[in-house]
Structure formats: structure tokens, C-alpha cells
Amino acid sequence: MSAIIESPRQPQQRASKGRVNWEKYGWIYMRASGVLLIILIFGHLFVNLVQGDGIKAIDFAFVAGKYATPFWQIWDVLMLWLAMIHGSNGMRTIVNDYASNPTIRRILLGALFVAAVVLIVLGTLVVFTFDPCSTLIPADQALSFCPVP
Template identity: 60%
Template sequence: MSTTTSADSNRGPVVTDLTTKSPYERRTHSRGNFELWSWLFMRASGVLLLVLVFGHLFVNLMTGDGIKGVDFAFVAGKWSSPFWQFWDLLMLWLAELHGVNGVRTIINDYTERDSTRLVLKTLLFLSALLVMVLGTLVIFTFDPCIDPNSTLQQCTGR
């Protein structure tokens, strides 16, 4: 083991001293299959998202009036059906978790210090929680007639 220090930061972790632990020594040995499941989840959710996202795009843009038909009433109409509620919920959760897991690996790959990792991952998970809770809430508590003067078909019929 060398006792030299290299100031070149591009050269990987610096071995500073014989007495200090080598930065290459694996800090922890992980138990369990978390990384295995996360790897599998990325593949499975990726395939599923292809179907969900392109199905979503097709229904919104290719059928009916296309892009011109997408407005508040269109979304209200879609979410009155449990099928589209479930579709959008699944899409939201899978896309969010897929993205979060991807960014988590990027953080693992590019940050150099554990403290930086902790801060970035905390921010990441908090933002994901916010998006998923808010999104789920909107999908299930969505009220098309929230405006009392609404002229929507579903509301005027009451």
C-alpha cells in the first residue's frame, strides 16, 4: 500500500496513510435482495409504462377530437370512470417510482460523500412522496362540479 498522496482528484479516492482505512475497502456488506428487486422493478415497470403511457397518449390525442378535445371537461369525463382512475393511478405511481429509482442510482453513482448522498436522497424521497400523495388525492377526490357556476354536462344535469 502506498503512503503517497495524489492531488489529482480525477484519480479516484486518495490513499492517504497506512493507518487510515483504504477508501476502497467496502464499507458495508448488504444483506437481502433490495438491489435485486430494484433492478427487476426497473425492467418490469419500464415495460408496463410503455403500454400505459402510449395507451394514454393514444386515447387522449388520437381518438375523438384529438388535442383540441383535451380540456377540463375531458379530464372530468375520464375520471368519472374507475377504469381510467386506476389507469392514471398506476401510471402515476409507476412513473414516479421508476424515475425515483433511476435518480437514486444516479445519486449513488455520482456523489462522492455519504453526507451528500443522504441529503440528496432525502430531498428525492420527500419530493416523490409529495407527488404521489398529491396525485393520488387528486385522482380520487376530484370533483368536476367544484365551481358552482359550472356549465359542465355532469353538473348541470343535477
């Protein structure tokens, strides 16, 4: 079995007019989201580990205090969305490169899509519905600012 490799000087076949070049936009997204993720992650690490008492200060009350402000909710959700889509797009590229059977490729891509959507939705729900004063927390473990029932 032999493969024919075209000359590297051959012009690439252009997509027909009206079609979207998803690979190009995926490539651009990976670069842009990578830069934004570096900023978001180092900002996250700086606030959580460098400011204050470091890792000893991170507990339930610390997270409750952060999620009491919309700024940190949006920061963390943006980091979640960018990281999950960035990672899923990278995995999609790996699946497309190494899964030669079309049926297996479709199954893997479908599972990857479902996993990414489920994790993004659950993570977003956790951030925006976080309630540090839940009635499920025992009264002796409630935070100082929570009303005791």
C-alpha cells in the same frame, strides 16, 4: 493516489444470508416498470390524442368524463406511481454513482424520497378526489351534468 482494481474474473462477494439484495430488486423493478409504462403511456396517448378530435377535445369536461370511471382513475394512478417510483429509482442510482460525500448523498437521497412521496400522494389525491361539480366553480362555467345551486 492510486486505486486497486480487482481482476474481472474474481467472484463477487455474495450478500450474507438473510440480507435482502435491494439493488437486484431495484434492477428488476426498472425493467418491469419500464415495460408496463410503455403500455400505459401509449394507451394514454392513444385515447387522449388519436381517438376522437385529438388535442382539441382535451378540456375540463374530457378529464371529468375520464375520471368519472374507476378504470381511468386506476389507469392514471398506476401510471403515476410506476413513473414516479421508476424515475426516483433512476435518480437514486445517479446520486449513488456521483455523490461521493456520504452526508451529501444522504441529504440528496432524503430530498429525493420526500419529493417522490409528496408527488405520489398529491397526484393520487387529485385523481381520486376529483370533483367536476365543485361548488367553487361559478354557475356559468359549470358542466352541463352538474346541478346548479
